[in-house]
Every structure is written in C-alpha cells, then in structure tokens.
Amino acid sequence: MxxxxxxxxxxxxxxxxxxxxxxxxxxxxxxxxxxNITVTGGPxxxxxxxxxxxxxxxxxxxxxxxxxxxxxxxxxxxFIEGNQQAAMQAFMSGQIKVEGDMSKLMAMQxxxxxxxxxxxxxxxxxxxxx
Numbered sequence: 496m497x498x499x500x501x502x503x504x505x506x507x508x509x510x511x512x513x514x515x516x517x518x519x520x521x522x523x524x525x526x527x528x529x530x531n532i533t534v535t536g537g538p539x540x541x542x543x544x545x546x547x548x549x550x551x552x553x554x555x556x557x558x559x560x561x562x563x564x565x566x567x568x569x570x571x572x573x574f575i576e577g578n579q580q581a582a583m584q585a586f587m588s589g590q591i592k593v594e595g596d597m598s599k600l601m602a603m604q605x606x607x608x609x610x611x612x613x614x615x616x617x618x619x620x621x622x623x624x625x
Contacts, residue, residue, distance in 0.1 A: 497625035521549030537567035
C-alpha cells in the first residue's frame with residue numbers, strides 16, 4: 496500500500512519498515528548530523544521534519560544547526576527517489592534554501608555511497624511512497 500510522502504500514515508509505515516528491517520547503517524558523515532527540513536507545497540500543506548542520524552523524524556530538532564527549505568516535489572525526488580541531480584538543480588536555481596551552518600550540509604554531501612542495507616531500505620521506502 497502506498498502512502499503520501501510525509502503524511503502521518505507514511506511516517507507510520509516507515510517506522511514499521513525500521514522495526515522489520517532495523518535502521519540501516521549510515522555513513523559516518525551523517526551519523527551525528529541533525530538537519531531541520533521544511534517541505535513546502537505538499538498535498539497536506541507544509542511539513543516540518545528533521546533528519547537525525549540519517550533517519551527522518553517528524554518535527555524539527557531543537558539543536559539542529561542547519562535548516563533546509565525544500566519544495567515537496569524536490570524533497571520527494573531527493574529523499575525517496577535518490578535523485579541527487581534534481582537536488583543539485585533545485586539548489587542552483589534557488590528552489591532549495593539553506594539557513595544556518597552550511598558546512599553541515601556539505602559534510603552530508605561528501606558522505607560515502609549507500610551500502611547494501613541502505614539501498615534495500617531505500618527501495619522498500621520507495622515502494623510504500625505515493
């Protein structure tokens with residue numbers, strides 16, 4: 496069953512995947528990263544979330560040094576489809592806005608390629624996302 500990206504049902508389905516598969520290991524550059532993300536223009540309005548230790552969490556992290564503001568379609572393309580080209584184009588065209596410590600974001604960019612566990616988790620997450 497597909498769930499709308501960032502809906503409450505989607506977060507619940509992702510939590511079930513984590514329970515089933517375990518949290519995939521993340522690159523060292525992302526292990527301690529806390530990044531707040533505002534996704535704008537989604538079907539349910541704007542959503543506040545954070546990435547903490549490579550995992551999506553509902554709501555912002557109080558101690559995140561960096562915030563991204565990203566349109567819904569770009570966020571879905573980046574985080575679900577893994578389309579880094581779309582991310583780069585959106586950033587260069589000003590669709591993605593960054594507030595705070597840009598070096599934290601750059602550290603994430605320099606992370607290692609996803610391992611097999613991360614790729615498997617990503618594919619399962621993609622399969623449940625509408």
